[in-house]
Amino acid sequence: MKRSLQIWLGLLSIFFVLFPYVPSASAEPLQEVRELVRDYYVDEVPASVLEKKSVKELVRQLDLYSEYMSAKEYKAFIDEIESRFVGIGVVLEPDDKGVRVASLIPGGPAERAGIQPGDVITHVDGRSITGKSVEGAVSVISGAEKTSVTITAERVGQAKPFTIKLVREAINLPNVEYEMLGGEIGYVRLNSFATESAKGIDRAIRALPGAKGWIFDLRDNGGGYISSAQEVTGFFPKANQAFQLRERNMEPELVKTIRQPRQFTGSVHMLINTFSASASEMVAAAVKEQQAATIYGQPSYGKGTMQSLFEFKDGSALKLTTARFYSPGGRSIDQVGVKPHVLTAGGAELATSHRDQLLATLKGYQSHGKLKNVPKDKTFTVEMTKSMNWKAFPASGLQLFELGGKEKAVSYQVVDDKTVTVIPKEALRSGKAYLLVIHPVGKDLQNRQMKKGIYVEVTVK
Incomplete structure (x- = not known):
């Protein structure tokens, strides 16, 4: 019977939705909860726990994620998944x-x-x-x-x-946010795995045609519905399996992704952090194991247990841990999390990923050093290795990208044959990193074409 039930993934948890149980005349459906815990809890439960005199007392003996919710608490729980709420933000x-x-x-x-x-x-x-x-x-x-x-x-x-x-x-709070970053890198952020998440991501991909690479952001994403997790994994072409599920006394079940008609193409990065949990970890583990994206950030939260949701007729609900989930290949997530391919400091995930995406599009370009602690309201100077014919150098040959943001308009002034001063047309942002790119479109004083482009990494104090 359990396999035929509709499967969902809840905020920081996965859960099934079952036909409602009818509570007794008492304030709490104690006997029904006892039966559910006895039959469905992920581990065997001692009789001493089942004999507790109230639902709250019984559930407190279980794990951190099992919870009996009043009708009001249950509504708040669902509203938060769907980003529908009144509160303090x-x-x-x-x-x-x-x-x-x-x-x-x-x-x-x-x-x-x-x-x-x-x-x-x-x-x-x-x-x-x-x-x-x-x-x-x-x-x-x-x-x-x-x-x-x-x-x-x-x-x-x-x-x-x-x-x-x-x-x-x-x-x-929009569930899916997106924009085209500098250098035509598509950025998509998913805030929770809600019912319409796949439609939102599909809409984002359609809205960003011509993206040369993608950054998919799951930072601070605590979870959502399991069907959404399967759908989201289906946006990654190489990810065919979504996760492995292990219930008590049941054989492991390998669950496939739900393929999407539009998918991420080219180089794909995923961002996670210590607050990426449950469904986020499920997707990250599947993507990492199947080499479908490069993951940036910090190890994820480490919640690999599944909660089933049992609704009662009075509007209350029991959220009960009923299984553990693993990567498709069986790697543990609970209390371990998913480790990124590229570890970054907190808050540096997007800038680091964007930098690497940009450099991936600049084949053959060479580093020309770093400029550190550049004043945000000042110009900065770049010295070339050869004397250049700056009069014939097109303005489009020089670009400045805010890492994690847009391209910034600049002009330049010639200091001498080898040196130019780059002038941003608006103040740079304090604490941000930038990538200055000089494309191989100019010539030196001997009228020889530049062989390779160069880039300079800039940090603003």
């Missing part, structure tokens, strides 16, 4: 002291108030949320639009907690 993960801010919604109330990734929320409206699940914390942080909520949080490096009052807003 934070993405949360479990923490022993409460819930940790994994990332912020750009422009949301929390970001505007100065909340930072890594902050741990310990109290909501003066009440401790220690011991609450992420879903439970979301249910009390969220609320009606334009109402206020007061949070208390701890921050690394600060001796005392701080308290901030925020006004809840409708958060409009």
Whole structure:
């Protein structure tokens, strides 16, 4: 029977959706939960656990990701997967002291108030949320639009907690974001594995024709539906298998990808970080193992367990760990994560990937050194190895790319036969890295064509 059920993947988890159980007249469907835990939990459960007197008490004896959710908590859980919510604009993960801010919604109330990734929320409206699940914390942080909520949080490096009052807003977070980066490198970011994710990625590919390479961003992506994970893996031409599933007392099951009519072509990179979890790790593991993309970033979260969702007639639900998933070849993910091919510092994933994508399009070009700590409002000077005929050098022969961003318009002034001063037409961004490219379209003073292009790496202080 279990194999015939519709399979989903939940935020930071995978789950099945079963026909609803009818709760008894009591406030909690205790007997039904006992039966579900006994029959479906990933490991054998002792009788002492099954005999607990309440659902909450019973579920607390299980793993971190099993949770009984009230109707309100369950709705918040689903809304977060689908990016439908009213709140303060934070993405949360479990923490022993409460819930940790994994990332912020750009422009949301929390970001505007100065909340930072890594902050741990310990109290909501003066009440401790220690011991609450992420879903439970979301249910009390969220609320009606334009109402206020007061949070208390701890921050690394600060001796005392701080308290901030925020006004809840409708958060409009696009599930799929995309743009063409400098050098015609297509960039696609997926925020969660929702029901319409594959359509959004397909739309992004169609909107970026002519991309010479792709960067697919799964940073801070905590998961989504399993069907979406299968579909997303299907955008990678070399990835034919999605994952391996192992339920209790069942033989491992190898699950195929769901092929997509449009796919990433050329060089493909994937970005992950320590907050890429569950479905993100499933896709990253499949892509890495089948050599379908080069992965940049930091090792992922390490959540390789699957949760099944059992809905009750009163709107509540049990999220129960029922299986473990592995890479298609059987590599463990739980508590291990997926290690990138190219390790980068946090926040440097996109710039590093973009740099390598650009260099891949510049076949035969040679490094001409690095310029460090260039003032953002100043020009910078490049010295060639030969005397050049700058009068015949076309303006299009010189390009400046912000790594992780767009091409920046520049002009240049001749200093002498070998030296030019590059003049950005707008101020460079502090802390950003750039790639200056001089194409082999000029000639030296002996009228000999440049044989190779060059590039200079620039960092701005």
